[in-house]
Amino acid sequence: xxxxxxFADLPVTGRLVVPAGALGWRFSRxxxxxxxxxxxxxxxxxxxxxxxxxxxxxxxQRDRLQQRLGARLVDGVLTVAASEHRQxxxxxxxxxxxxxxxxxxxxxxxxxxxxRTKPTRGSQERRIQAKKQRxxxxxxxxGWD
Numbered sequence: 397x398x399x400x401x402x403f404a405d406l407p408v409t410g411r412l413v414v415p416a417g418a419l420g421w422r423f424s425r426x427x428x429x430x431x432x433x434x435x436x437x438x439x440x441x442x443x444x445x446x447x448x449x450x451x452x453x454x455x456x457q458r459d460r461l462q463q464r465l466g467a468r469l470v471d472g473v474l475t476v477a478a479s480e481h482r483q484x485x486x487x488x489x490x491x492x493x494x495x496x497x498x499x500x501x502x503x504x505x506x507x508x509x510x511x512r513t514k515p516t517r518g519s520q521e522r523r524i525q526a527k528k529q530r531x532x533x534x535x536x537x538x539g540w541d
Contacts, residue, residue: 422442
């Protein structure tokens, strides 16, 4: 289907575009309800790509992909499936969006480390004051001497 947008290149980030030739498609029957067409239509979509072999990746990005997607890779191939829609075309679009989101999340730079700060003097004093109040309350609960 050459005019079909679902088989075009897949933009992931501003600099990374997965070429259409690197994407592998598989279609199968979807499970669950769907009426008469559920047993005949191949509406479930599996989209595969070998992310470590994509052109245009830096070594840092390759390492990041290997580290973050390592558990999801089978023989170096990442596969996402979509079967939530009844039409194959909509499932293809969903699989493309899901694959782009997975790659985008895996390529995102790590968040900056949290900078540890000291509690303010006021917060320390409020904490101690609250502890003293609680202690005083418990002391007042004494027995019936």
